[in-house]
Amino acid sequence: MSSEILINVTPNETRAAVVDNGVLQEIFIERNECLGIVGNIYKGKVCRVLPGMQAAFVEIGLPRAAFLHASDISLPKGQTGMFRQTEEVPPITSLLREGQQVLVQVIKDPLGSKGARLTTQLSVSSRYLVYMPGAQGVGVSLKIEGEKERKRLKTCLMSQLDDDASGYILRTAAEGVSEVELLADLNYLHRLWEQLDERKSTVKCGEPLHEDLPLSLRALRDLFTDDVEKIRIDSGETFRKAMTFSEGFMPECASRIEHYKGDAPLFDLFNVEGEINKALDRKVMLKSGGYLIFDQTEAMTTVDVNTGGFVGHKNLEETIFKTNLEAAKAIARQLRVRNLGGIIILDFIDMVEVEHQQQVINTLEKAMKLDRARHNICGVSELGLVEMTRKRTRESLGHVLCEPCPSCSGKGFIKSVETVCYEIFREIIRESKQYETSEFLILAAHDVIDRLNDEDSTNIAELEQFIGKAISFKHDTQYSREQFNVVLV
Numbered sequence: 001m002s003s004e005i006l007i008n009v010t011p012n013e014t015r016a017a018v019v020d021n022g023v024l025q026e027i028f029i030e031r032n033e034c035l036g037i038v039g040n041i042y043k044g045k046v047c048r049v050l051p052g053m054q055a056a057f058v059e060i061g062l063p064r065a066a067f068l069h070a071s072d073i074s075l076p077k078g079q080t081g082m083f084r085q086t087e088e089v090p091p092i093t094s095l096l097r098e099g100q101q102v103l104v105q106v107i108k109d110p111l112g113s114k115g116a117r118l119t120t121q122l123s124v125s126s127r128y129l130v131y132m133p134g135a136q137g138v139g140v141s142l143k144i145e146g147e148k149e150r151k152r153l154k155t156c157l158m159s160q161l162d163d164d165a166s167g168y169i170l171r172t173a174a175e176g177v178s179e180v181e182l183l184a185d186l187n188y189l190h191r192l193w194e195q196l197d198e199r200k201s202t203v204k205c206g207e208p209l210h211e212d213l214p215l216s217l218r219a220l221r222d223l224f225t226d227d228v229e230k231i232r233i234d235s236g237e238t239f240r241k242a243m244t245f246s247e248g249f250m251p252e253c254a255s256r257i258e259h260y261k262g263d264a265p266l267f268d269l270f271n272v273e274g275e276i277n278k279a280l281d282r283k284v285m286l287k288s289g290g291y292l293i294f295d296q297t298e299a300m301t302t303v304d305v306n307t308g309g310f311v312g313h314k315n316l317e318e319t320i321f322k323t324n325l326e327a328a329k330a331i332a333r334q335l336r337v338r339n340l341g342g343i344i345i346l347d348f349i350d351m352v353e354v355e356h357q358q359q360v361i362n363t364l365e366k367a368m369k370l371d372r373a374r375h376n377i378c379g380v381s382e383l384g385l386v387e388m389t390r391k392r393t394r395e396s397l398g399h400v401l402c403e404p405c406p407s408c409s410g411k412g413f414i415k416s417v418e419t420v421c422y423e424i425f426r427e428i429i430r431e432s433k434q435y436e437t438s439e440f441l442i443l444a445a446h447d448v449i450d451r452l453n454d455e456d457s458t459n460i461a462e463l464e465q466f467i468g469k470a471i472s473f474k475h476d477t478q479y480s481r482e483q484f485n486v487v488l489v
Helices: 147-161 179-199 215-223 236-249 266-278 316-338 354-368 397-401 417-434 446-453 457-467
Strands: 003-010 013-020 023-031 041-050 055-059 066-069 101-108 117-119 129-132 137-140 167-170 208-210 228-233 257-259 283-285 291-296 300-306 342-347 375-380 386-390 439-444 470-475 484-488
Touching: 003 215, 003 236, 003 266, 013 215, 013 266, 023 215, 023 266, 023 316, 023 397, 066 101, 129 179, 137 147, 147 167, 147 179, 179 208, 215 228, 215 236, 228 236, 236 257, 291 316, 300 316, 316 354, 316 397, 354 375, 417 439, 417 446, 417 457, 417 484, 439 446, 446 457, 446 470, 457 470
Parallel strands: 003 228, 066 117, 137 167, 228 257, 300 342, 439 470
Antiparallel strands: 003 013, 013 023, 041 055, 041 101, 041 208, 055 066, 101 117, 129 167, 283 291, 291 300, 342 386, 375 386, 439 484
16 A cells, blocks of 8 residues: 655644545644644643542643543552552542642643543653653554564563663554664653653743654654655745654655645645545545435534445345445544544444344454554444444544534524524514514514515514514624514614
8 A cells, every 4th residue: 555644834734644545544733723732741730639530630731721530640659550440549639639740741632621631651752662751561562463573572672671660662663673773762762751850840830841743743753654655745844854853763764755846735636635625524425326424422423324326236235235335444534534533333224134244344343454543343232333432632623623603503404494484473472562662673684584575474464463563674694594683663
């Protein structure tokens, strides 16, 4: 599979796209007004301890206090690691107190009305390693599947550690690298941590002790693999920074970085802009003629599969099976592009044959292997729904690029003109009984006034006769469909 990374930089925004075989797979957006803070380390101050939730809120200089759960707090001094799931977590009041200063790291960006999620298990990352001074042992990324390679990497790293009791994780990118490259990464992380350790005493509460790389460089560190043939960057300044970074830390990547100088915008290549706009739509068309419907709520995301215009060539079961197979691949890609996380419910078209159900699940699992986010597919429920989870660490694409509609307040629909007109009738009757006036003036949107003057003109005449008062109309361009005022004249 041939891949490219496209990095588009403007004064206020940086975007990075991963394209496989000409098709958008992932999109990352970072705006200067709301930079991502995952990986940042802060000196925080505990502002509130909540025993009932086994959690605390910590001020780290953000508009909303961040959330720290007891299970994300390091073990007491003299021990290492985190509380295991099988261990009973001590009461939060025995671990933290209000006003206490604590070093914390962001593990999840603020999402919607929720503050950032924190941990006290600090770590710093490089190309091949994650260094956790407060943990213990060496772990290997689960995406490195070969047992022989896992053992080799672990042996290479442990031979360089001597009596170091800290914790390390070998990242997916470490697969196939030499011992010399691992040692260079290890030394870099140790130097970085020494610098942070020296600064701890001088940093004030609410200030960052360590900030992760900007998106343009994180994309190189985290998204680059051997499959990536080219990295195109449309900013000269960012290109130079990327070259300096890659020559120092990722020499194998430097030869593939290119300064894009084409006349067409970078994201017009491979129709990335068009794919982003499609990913904001509720409906996703499949090549066969079927389609998907995505509905995102605060609690979960649901995906409905429909045959649409696909009628098949053999029988109904075969038509449904082929639509579901195509949908499984499309859903996996859309989850990455839209960055949908949390609980996800997939409503495939009902299949009679159990073998077909299993093949659809297998296709979904295979397509999800390309996903960098941790996920879990639970299989088919008693209701015939496929339940799955996908780790959510940043806002979805829709939440980053959009805001609730001012007309419908995010409901996704508005009242019909007929409904609004009947509401106006009821309001006129209500006010005619409460107030003495000779005439009512109705202020409303243009399409509502048009209906009152046309289809409902007879109803208006009957209403005037019933209340014994005249009714006049005036449209206001500032009014949305559902807004109206009944004015006493």
